[in-house]
Structures are given as C-alpha cells and as structure tokens.
Amino acid sequence: MDSLPTSIVVLTGAGISAESGIETFRASDGLWANHPVEEVATPEGFAANPQIVYQFYNQRRRQLLSPEIRPNAAHSALAKFEHEFEGDFLLVTQNVDNLHERAGSRKLVHMHGELLKMRCLNSRLVYDIAEDIDFDTECKCCRSPGNLRPHIVWFGEMPFHMNQINRALESCDLFIAIGTSGNVYPASGFYQTAKIRRAYTVELNLDRTGSSFDQHVYGPATEVVPAFLDSILQRQGQRAHR
Numbered sequence: 001m002d003s004l005p006t007s008i009v010v011l012t013g014a015g016i017s018a019e020s021g022i023e024t025f026r027a028s029d030g031l032w033a034n035h036p037v038e039e040v041a042t043p044e045g046f047a048a049n050p051q052i053v054y055q056f057y058n059q060r061r062r063q064l065l066s067p068e069i070r071p072n073a074a075h076s077a078l079a080k081f082e083h084e085f086e087g088d089f090l091l092v093t094q095n096v097d098n099l100h101e102r103a104g105s106r107k108l109v110h111m112h113g114e115l116l117k118m119r120c121l122n123s124r125l126v127y128d129i130a131e132d133i134d135f136d137t138e139c140k141c142c143r144s145p146g147n148l149r150p151h152i153v154w155f156g157e158m159p160f161h162m163n164q165i166n167r168a169l170e171s172c173d174l175f176i177a178i179g180t181s182g183n184v185y186p187a188s189g190f191y192q193t194a195k196i197r198r199a200y201t202v203e204l205n206l207d208r209t210g211s212s213f214d215q216h217v218y219g220p221a222t223e224v225v226p227a228f229l230d231s232i233l234q235r236q237g238q239r240a241h242r
C-alpha cells in the first residue's frame with residue numbers, strides 16, 4: 001500500500017497470543033488445549049456436561065491469570081499504534097484472553113467474548129469473574145446455582161459487536177489479519193467485506209492460510225507486527241514533516 005491509510009481495522013486470532021504461552025486452537029484436529037471443541041465450545045456440549053465446560057474455562061482462566069502469561073511485543077505494538085495513529089482505528093479480537101487490554105489497547109472489541117466474564121442465563125447480566133466457578137456457584141443476581149455460563153461465543157452462536165465491526169469494515173481502507181487461521185466464520189470473511197469496499201488487505205501470520213489477501217507477511221507475530229505497524233507510523237511522520 002503506497003498511500004497512508006486513513007481508517008484501519010485489525011483482526012487478531014489465537015496466533016498473536018501464542019508467544020505469550022497461550023495455545024492456539026488447532027482446527028485441523030478440532031482440539032483446543034487438548035479438548036474436542038464440540039465438548040467445550042458448543043451450547044450442546046454445555047447442556048450435555050456443564051461440569052466439563054466449567055472446568056475447561058476454569059483452567060483457561062487460571063492459566064491467563066498466572067504470572068508467566070504476559071502481553072508480548074505484538075500486543076504492545078498494537079496498543080502503541082492505536083495511540084499514535086491519527087486516523088480511525090478498531091481492533092477486533094477473536095481471542096478470549098485479556099492480553100490486548102493489558103498491553104494498553106482501548107479501541108478494542110472481543111467478538112468471541114472474554115474468559116474473565118460470566119453471564120447469567122436468566123437475566124443475561126454479565127459479571128467479571130477471576131475465580132473458579134462450577135454448577136453450584138450462586139449467580140449474583142438470581143442467587144441460585146447453575147445459572148451461570150462462560151461469557152464466550154460458542155460455535156453456532158452469534159458473535160458480539162457485529163454491527164460495529166461491519167460498519168468499520170465497510171469504511172476502512174486497510175484491513176490487517178494477525179495470527180488467525182481463517183477457519184472460524186464470520187471472522188474468516190472479514191477480509192472479503194473489506195476488499196469489496198476497496199480496502200487493502202494484509203495477512204501477518206506464521207504460515208500461509210490460503211486466503212487471498214493483497215499482501216502476506218510471514219513470521220512470528222512478535223517480529224512482523226511491530227515492524228509492519230512501525231512502517232505505517234514512519235510514513236505518517238514523514239508526511240507531517242513535508
């Protein structure tokens with residue numbers, strides 16, 4: 001892309017958090033942290049065996065809150081970019097971890113929910129949660145057990161913030177996908193929505209995913225993300241000095 005973009009949408013996936021120590025979802029064998037996704041990431045799995053689902057997200061939450069898990073250079077580069085870029089910016093993450101916000105990102109939406117939140121099945125109120133929960137945990141609003149579920153978008157459910165995301169995709173002139181396999185719908189179609197509106201599309205990933213972006217940059221997120229974003233900020237700086 002030769003001209004300086006004026007409006008950017010960035011989509012991140014599990015790959016951006018891989019170098020922070022959080023396992024990606026391996027679509028090829030249908031496992032997330034060694035669990036079949038049907039068991040731990042579908043409404044049917046939760047209905048069939050809620051205790052397994054609670055335990056799975058308790059483990060993911062404990063891991064996320066452990067001192068070893070920290071934002072990496074790619075998360076930090078996005079947070080810095082958001083503050084320095086002078087155009088419109090939206091960061092859409094498929095990740096349920098909180099590493100973007102811990103790095104300082106604020107113009108951020110979690111389209112697949114958040115590990116550190118639970119939702120009441122009756123009132124749909126959403127609560128912050130840091131500790132383990134199970135079938136016997138009392139909901140804060142109903143005061144009855146068994147009414148809480150992870151605030152995670154499971155397969156077959158509608159992602160959050162889709163109106164805001166579609167508006168941003170339809171008006172952006174640069175779309176960047178970072179560390180996402182392109183296997184999970186509807187995020188997998190975002191680059192096409194952006195392309196139809198003539199945005200330039202870029203993929204930053206460890207490996208080629210098969211999607212036809214205008215530009216592909218391969219390498220670990222901690223290297224390619226800071227370099228790519230810095231190149232845009234440098235162009236912005238050069239324009240200001242002209």
Ligand code: NAD
Pocket residue numbers: 012013014015016017018019022023024025026027032094095096097112178179180181182183184204205206207209219220221222
């Ligand atoms: P995915 O696991 O399907 O794909 C990960 C992608 O990241 C792959 O294309 C891989 O090549 C790339 N990758 C791996 N390591 C990388 C690195 N160091 N640098 C750059 N790229 C790297 O991930 P997805 O497309 O986000 O879909 C997975 C789904 O599972 C999402 O919906 C998400 O909600 C959920 N999930 C979230 C987390 C998390 O919150 N951190 C972790 C696992 C799964």
